[in-house]
Ligand code: HEM
């Protein structure tokens with residue numbers, strides 16, 4: 336009988352015991368796959384973009400005192416001991432703005448319960464879901480008038496429209512293409528749109544986009560979220576505030592690239 | 593096999609196979625999460641999970657797609673093929689989790705239904721860099737779902753083999769959709785080369801093994817069996833047949849497997865090379881317990897009748913073998929199923 340190499344080759348049938356010679360190969364293959372898998376996991380996980388360092392104190396409720404301003408967007412003006420006023424942007428639960436919860440308190444001195452969102456100087460506050468989350472302030476100090484946004488220089492700025500709730504700590508990444516769907520939902524749900532401008536250095540600045548009716552420029556922004564855009568408008572500031580506002584009108588936003 | 597359908601016909605090997613790939617998933621996920629925690633401690637859990645599952649699904653899709661060509665290149669990979677369908681179902685499950693988490697993270701809790709949001713929150717179909725990459729993932733997921741659902745032998749028997757095969761060839765469009773999903777999605781935001789390297793290395797690997805396997809098949813094909821003047825196909829000399837093994841006669845409809853079998857290798861018989869299960873190449877199979885046994889999933893056929901041993905009821909067409917001196921010839925006209933060909937008895941003593 337001729338001896339053919341065919342005969343020497345082990346033959347595998349799934350429901351029979353696996354031939355000895357193949358057992359070694361199977362073990363080698365499992366080991367190799369495990370190692371390659373780990374290598375790929377290390378490379379891809381390490382190779383993720385470094386996330387921003389903002390913090391969302393998820394699950395930890397705090398309370399804040401200050402004066403509510405409903406326009407141009409819901410915010411709480413808090414005062415440091417030295418008397419400097421800082422705006423804290425107020426946002427709602429999930430992907431909603433805080434308008435409904437704070438609209439009855441315009442100009443009032445209040446205490447609000449909710450969850451802090453912080454990134455550097457920027458402060459936001461997610462108002463708690465309960466009906467009594469906003470209450471008149473227990474300390475009866477007369478509320479100082481909220482600062483005025485001043486200036487109005489015409490500017491042309493390039494950047495990306497973000498939803499500040501996700502961007503400053505709730506989601507990482509809270510910007511860019513993969514986050515576009517979420518930012519669209521958030522801004523559509525009433526979270527005020529912001530323009531994020533990156534300067535040549537690692538420096539960056541933020542502009543709350545405000546429409547002609549002195550409310551967040553929701554509808555003007557929606558078609559352009561998370562894309563590179565150029566926006567024309569009038570910029571107003573408050574000394575010491577971590578963001579400015581940019582007043583825009585129809586056709587103020589255009590895509591670049 | 594079609595005697596009865598159970599959800600899964602488990603055996604020891606299948607359990608080990610599934611255990612091995614589940615372990616791979618666990619090792620992969622644990623490594624991804626651990627490195628994320630160490631290298632990027634500010635990450636959020638949801639994003640890490642979405643990325644772990646998305647990239648794991650892509651890795652498993654690569655493995656699934658590698659098994660076919662690797663098995664053609666070396667039969668040592670055939671054990672991977674035996675239970676490939678479970679790997680496919682696992683891949684689908686991982687991708688489904690990735691998609692479900694993404695849907696929740698990016699679209700739940702807003703002012704419209706999350707499924708609607710998924711479809712309408714980006715409509716830049718006019719732009720490549722801004723293209724809604726999610727829709728590409730949805731397309732891939734639907735294909736993987738269709739394949740997972742139809743992977744069971746019930747569907748194999750109730751769809752025509754050709755329809756079944758076409759459905760499962762959709763894995764290639766699914767792969768392309770996933771690559772586009774990543775290239776137009778996560779890759780657009782990535783500031784490191786890791787994802788780009790992984791994607792292109794994966795595509796290169798798949799291209800190389802598919803080309804090599806194709807080249808091997810083409811070379812084997814060129815060694816076509818000779819047609820003799822009288823339409824019979826010459827398959828080789830008797831001495832070229834190893835007992836328990838087959839030689840292949842090439843025909844346009846998938847070939848004829850000519851087996852040598854019997855206690856002393858004293859019989860020759862021929863049947864279609866195309867397994868009734870998923871078209872596995874029977875000529876690469878063996879005689880096990882007196883039956884032709886498919887190298888892919890072990891379906892069995894009696895060489896003298898082409899029929900599967902009871903309780904199974906598959907039947908393959910047989911072909912008439914004749915001897916002309918030491919030459920083994922086979923008639924390429926299939927015999928009717930109810931009148932199988934007659935096996936040829938060899939004078940084993942003379943050959944020795
Ligand atoms: C309904 C279907 C799907 C949706 C909604 C979806 C959604 C997403 C999203 C939002 C991202 C970006 C995540 C991020 O980088 O933060 C992503 C990335 C990714 N997806 Fe999907 N996906 C779907 C289907 C699939 C399928 C079927 C696969 C693979 C088989 C897949 C594989 C990936 C991979 C590999 C990434 C890149 C990982 C990364 O982000 O680093 N996806 N997907």
Ligand code: FES
Nearest residue numbers: 867870872886889
């Ligand atoms: S193809 Fe599955 S057993 Fe033959």
